[in-house]
Amino acid sequence: MMKRYWMAIAVLIIFSPLGLLAEGTAWGEWGSDDLAETLGYIPQGMQNVQDVWAGIFPDYSVSFLGESSLGQSIGYVIAAIIGSALVYGVSLWLTKMIASKKDATLSCSNK
C-alpha cells in the first residue's frame, strides 16, 4: 500500500519541472529588484530585512547547474528530492516524538 504512495511521490518529483513553465512570479513575492523596477524605489522596511536569510537553494535552483532550461529543470528535480527528504525526515521525527509521548497505560488500554 505504501509502495503506491511512494510511487505517486516519485511521479510528482519527476514531473516537478512542469512547475517551471509558468512565467512570472506569484503576486507579492517579487524580489526587491523587481519591485524597485515597478515602484521606482525599494520600501525602506523591506531594505532593512532583505538580507535576513537567503536560503540554501533559493527559488528551488541549484546554482552550479546554470541558467539553461535543462540545468534549471535538473536543479528543480534535485531541489524536489532534497526538499522531500527533509520534509519527510523532519515530519517523521517531530510527529514520532509527539505521538510516542503518550501515556503508556493509555496505549495499552487501546489494544
Place this chain on the structure above:
Amino acid sequence: MHIPDGYLSPSTCLTLGVVMLPIWYKASAKLKKDLAVKQVPLLSMGAVFCFLIMMFNVPIPNGTTAHAIGATLVAIIFGPWAAVIAMSVALAIQAVVFADGGILAFGANTFNMAFVAPFVGFYVYQFISKNAKQGSNRQLAAGAIASYVGINCAAFVASIEFGLQPLLFTAIDGTSLYCPYGLDVAIPAMMVAHLTVAGFIEGIVTTAALKFMAVQPAIMLPSQTNKNREAI
C-alpha cells in the same frame, strides 16, 4: 501565497507568530492524544505531498503565478490539527532551505496556509460529505469544493495582511515601508489568482488524491471510520 520577508512589518509578523503558538501547542496536544504511531509515516508523506504540490506553479492571466497547497486534502485525511503540523513542516523547509516564504513571515505564512486553509477546508468538507460513502461522487465533490473554499480563504487572509501594510506603515516621505499595495490592489490580485485558477487546481488535486486513496481499502478517512470521533 508565500509572503517573503520585508512585505509585512515586524509587528505584523510578531503578532501572527504569537497567534500561531497556541495553535501549534493545541495541534501537538491533539496529535499526542489521537495519532497512532503507525500513522506517522503516512502523515509525513502527506507533508511531502504538500511540499511537492506547491512546486507546481501555474500561470495566472494577470501575468503572475500561483499553485495548489494541498492543505485541505491533508486535513480531510488526517484531521485539521494534523494538517497544521504537516503544513507547518513543509512551510518551514520551504522558508529555510529554499527561501520560499520569509523566515520572519513564517508565522503569517503558517497562519494562512497551515491554519486557515486546512480548518476552513476540513469543516466545509465535513458539512458537505456528511454520511457520504468513501469514493462516492458526493464525497469527491465535497473534497473539491472544500479545497476551493479553503485555499481561497487563505489567499483572502494573506491579501488582508498585505493590504493593511500601506495603511499602517509609511515612511515620513509618504512611501511605503513594507508591502506598497493597499487592500484595493492586494485583494483583487490575490483573489483573481486563486478564484480563477489556483482554487480549481487545489480542487482537482484533492479529488484526484481522494479517488486514488479510495481504491486503497487500507486507508479509512477519519470521517468515515467513526462519525462521532472528534477530528484529530
